[in-house]
Amino acid sequence: MTTRESAAAQRIRDAAIVSFAQLGYAGTSTRQIAASLKMSAAAMYPHFRSKEDLLYSIALDGHRSVYEALREVDDPSDPYAVRLENVVSAFARWQAEHHELAKVVQYELGALTADHYRSISAVRRKTTAILATIVAGGVAAGEFAADDPDDVVLAISSLCVDVCRWFPSRDRRDPGTLGTAYARMALRMVLARQR
C-alpha cells in the first residue's frame, strides 16, 4: 500500500467512525460515508470492499490500539498494585480519549463475519490477559485479595469500557483525571479486606 492509498483509507475510516458512532453500523450506508468525503462509492471500493470490511478494519485497529496502550504502560518489574493502576488508568483513559472509536469497537462487533469476529476476539483476549496476569500475580504474591479473579477482571473491564458511553460529561472532561480515579477504584477492588 502506498502512503497515498494509506492516507485515503485513513480518511475513509475516520469518516466511518463518526457515522457508525452517531448512527450505528446498521444506520450508516457506505454511500453516506462516501458522500461525507465528497467521494463516489466506487472510489471507496479499492480500499474497502464492503461496509463490513470497513468495520473490521476499524475494529481491528481499535482493538490493537487498546492492547498497545495497556502493554506500553505495564512494566512487569513494578509491584502488582502499581501495574494494576497503570493498566487500568491507561484503559479508562483510552476509552475517554477515543470515545467515538471506542463505541464502534465495543458496540458493533455483532455485525462482523464469524472469521473477522474471531480475529478481533484474539486481540481482545490478549488485552484481557494483561489484566488477568496482574490480578492473578497479585493474588499469588499475597498482595491482592480476590474471591474470584475472573470476576475482578470482568468487573474492571466493565468499569473501563463503560467510559466511552458517557464521556465527556458536564463534570468530567479530562481523560487523564478520569483514568486516575477509575484506577484507584479498581485497585480498591483487590486491596479490600472484607470486614
Next chain:
Amino acid sequence: MTTRESAAAQRIRDAAIVSFAQLGYAGTSTRQIAASLKMSAAAMYPHFRSKEDLLYSIALDGHRSVYEALREVDDPSDPYAVRLENVVSAFARWQAEHHELAKVVQYELGALTADHYRSISAVRRKTTAILATIVAGGVAAGEFAADDPDDVVLAISSLCVDVCRWFPSRDRRDPGTLGTAYARMALRMVLARQR
C-alpha cells in the same frame, strides 16, 4: 387508555426494543417496526406519533423500571454495606435481565428531543441519588472509606450499566449470580483500606 390500546402499545414497544437494540435507533424505521407486527404504519400512529415518541416511551418506562428495582430492595434500616450490596446487585441484575431494553435505554438517549431528554434525566438522577445516599451515608457513619464519593457512584454506575453490552456471555448466563458478584466488587470499592 383502554386495556386493549395499552396491549397494542406494549406490542409496538416490544417490537421497537428488539429493532433498536439490534439495528440502533437510526438504523430502524417505524415502517420496519410496523411490518414486523404485520401492522400498517398508520395503525401505529394513534399510539406513537413518531419514532422519537416511541423511543421516549421506551426510555421512560425503562428508566422508571431501573429506579423501581433499586428502590424496592433498598431498606434504609439496613446497614450501609447491606444496602449497597442489595442495590448494586439489583442494578447489575436488571441490566442482565433486560439487556436489549437496557441497550436502548443507555445508548440511544442522544436521539431524544431536549424536553424528553430532560424528563429522562430527572429519573436517572433519582436512580443515582439512591446510590449516592448510601455511599455518603456509609462514609459519614465511618463504615465506608472513599476518596471521592462522586467517583465511587460514577464507577459503580459504570460497572452495572456495562453489563447490558455483553450479557449473556458463554460463561455468564445467570443474572442473579452476576448481580451478586458485581455487588461484592462494588462493596470492595468502599471497604478498602489503602495500604
